[in-house]
Amino acid sequence: MSEETVRPAVFLDRDGVINEDPVEFVTRPEELQLLPASAQAIARFNALGVPVIVCSNQSGVAKGLYTLEDLQRISERLQELLSEYNARIDAFYYCPHDDSDGCDCRKPKPGLLLRAAREHCIALERSVFVGDSWRDIVAGRSAGVKTVLVLSGHVKPEMLDSPEMQNHPPDHVAPDLHGAVEWILRLVDSSE
């Protein structure tokens, strides 16, 4: 694979970043609640030809709450909701395991991002991971991408002082994905 084909990407956590953070898990397509401003942000990355790749922990599969087939239908529903904003996800990477499985893909481990980067020729050092929890920040940092914490999901503004966040500071904090677009574009769009 030649050097010219390597490109930056925007990696996104799913729950709390693209759709509203569920209390526990999104177990059925009809439970998905899209964050409209996030859809608009994704459409901007799409328009610039920057790959948008979801990297999401879904331990509900390991817990038997839903199946891989359900997860696939949830992804399809998300694409359908995004299409109303001319937005789309280019690839989905899910960790279906639980802590006890000892896999290498459950965030805060970087396995999902590393696999996605290999399979899509992504230049990690010019890429960014946007998440709503400390696990996302640690996974991104371990994978060698820049990290953005959004406050549209798990972490609320008053939780920024928590030891977990103090120990794992992101490169940037934004209210939501839409609010992070300019910062992200400076990084991924300046390099070509």
Ligand SMILES: [Mg+2]
């Ligand atoms: Mg999340």
Ligand SMILES: [Zn+2]
């Ligand atoms: Zn895993």
